[in-house]
Each structure stands twice: as structure tokens, then as C-alpha cells.
Amino acid sequence: MVSVINSVDTAHEDMIHDAQLDYYGTKLATCSSDRSIKLFDVTNGQQTLVTQLKGHDGPVWQLAWAHPMFGHMLASCGYDRKVIIWRETNGVWGKLYEYAQHDSSVNSVCFAPHEYGLMLACGSSDGSISVISSTGDGSWDTKKINNAHTIGCNSVSWAPATAPNALFDQQSGQQQLVKRFVSGGCDFLVKIWREDNGQWVEEQKLDGHSDWVRDVAWAPSIGLPKSVIASCSQDCRVIIWTNDGVSTTWNSKILHKFDDVVWHVSWSTTGNILAVSGGDNKVTLWKESLEGQWVCISDVNKGQGQIADRPSSG
DSSP: OOOOOOOOOOOOSSOEEEEEEOTTSOEEEEEETTSEEEEEEOGGGOOEEEEEEEOOSSOEEEEEEOOGGGOSEEEEEETTSOEEEEEEETTEEEEEEEEOOOSSOEEEEEEOOGGGOSEEEEEETTSOEEEEEEOSSSOEEEEEETTSSSSOEEEEEEOOSSGGGOOBOTTTSSBOOOOEEEEEETTSEEEEEEEETTEEEEEEEEEOOSSOEEEEEEOOOOSOSSEEEEEEETTSEEEEEEEOSSSSOOEEEEEEEOSSOEEEEEEOTTSSEEEEEETTSOEEEEEEOTTSOEEEEEEEOOSSSOOOOOOTTO
16 A cells, blocks of 8 residues: 655645645645745655746646756746746746747646757647757747647647657658647547647547546556556546557557546656545555556545646636
């Protein structure tokens, strides 16, 4: 069983929507409907408030840490249609870049693998996905995938920049290492996007859910010759999608049918354990057995509060 080793009193004044540890697990970032982001030092079992970031004009839905090779950098997105990239300089956190080109709430942000440079994907309720990248000279390049998901995009997650990402390229007949990410939307679909000559194109459309897809997570590579994606939905199901890296076919397997909506899925660093959280107020950990079956290896049920996500109207 996994036990709760530490509880952090964030002192947020409203519902918390996301909490993310940095690369080394020493800093915790939280965001809330109170429009603020808080950063804590959580080393040695202690919690120390480092700073509070205010720049959003509405609830802040999600956070993402950049790889430490880029310094201390954090991205946030919110109901105010903004994406903000924050950076620490000489011990002081401040706004590095603000992107406000979406027409509705921005629901998800995710930094690409550092091998691709400083690059960020953002999914919005306006149905589009933006990819923001640093040019290296202080300016930013943006590309938008319009109508990526009908009604809205709820989640984005990058593929690892390693071998299982080298999916079969239909045109060349060879395996190629290209930039990819996965998205989930209100159209019940999971989609895989590939960069092709500087533009983002839809590579695969994975149809298996019967309600809004709330979260998607591409598993880190652990040396296995396959790619794995987890998706969760308001249909109370988590689906595991796998690709062998040779064909273009993605196989699906229902991990579990839960009793309530499933808000989030998150892989361990090694990519072999999946954490699932949802409306049942539980966090469950799942692992694939040698026989290929997914089994629950632990569950954490602490407190009476609701595990939160964006409202259905987000």
C-alpha cells in the first residue's frame, strides 16, 4: 500500500485544480480558482512557501514544469484564455512570456521533451491546440492547430523523444524520430499529432470513449519497443492504447470501469505504473501484470474533499 507521507497546507482561498512537483521533486507548484499559483519548497518533509504568482484573471487550471536545463521555469493556463510562462531569475519569479491568442479557456499545458528545445503545447475549449516554442533569441514562435477537437480540447501530452516514439512512417517506409503529442477532447476522441515540415498534422484518431476525454498521458519510455498512451473520460473508463512501433495500428484495452468520472491519469517516471484519480475521491495505482492484465496495486483515500478538475463548462 502507498501511504500519504506529507500533507501540504497551501492556504489557497478556493478549489485547487493542479499540483505539480518539479523535475527533482523538491518544489511543488499549485494553482487554484483563487487565480493564484503558489510555489513551495517541500524538501525534508517540510513545506515552505517560496512565492505566490499572480497574473491570471480567472481560475488557473493546470501547470507544467520545464526541464531544469532551461532553468527554473513554469507554465500555467486558465479560464482567462491565457498561457503564462514564469521564470526564476536571481531568486525572483516573474512573468517571462504571455500568450493570449485563444478564444476560450485554456485547459491544458505540457512542455515537450527537452531534446526538442523549449516547446509547449496548449489545449483550449475553443477547440484548438497551440504549440509555442522559444526561438532562442528571446522571441517566441507559435503555431495553432485549429479545430483540433470539436467543442474543445481538455488535455495534451508529449511523446517521449526515445525509441518507442519512432513510429512507422507511411511515406518513407522507415522508422523516423519525429515530434508527436497526444490530445483528448470533448468530441470523445483521442488524437495523435505529428510535426511534418514545420506544420502539425493529425496522424491518428483513436475512438474508444463514449463521453468527454478528460485527460491523456503518453507513457515515458522504459526501453520497451512500444508506445503506450492512457486516456480517461467522463464515461468512467480508463483506456490503455498501445502501438508496436512497426505498424500504424493502435490497440486499445479498458484498464477499468470506475464508479464515477475519471479526471486524471499520470505515469510514473519509469512508465510502468499509472496513477488514476477521479470523482470517487480516490487515487489508485495500476500496473500491468506479466500476463498483460492491468491490476490495482494500491489506492489512497484521504480526506473528505472532492478531487477537482475544471468544471464541465470549462
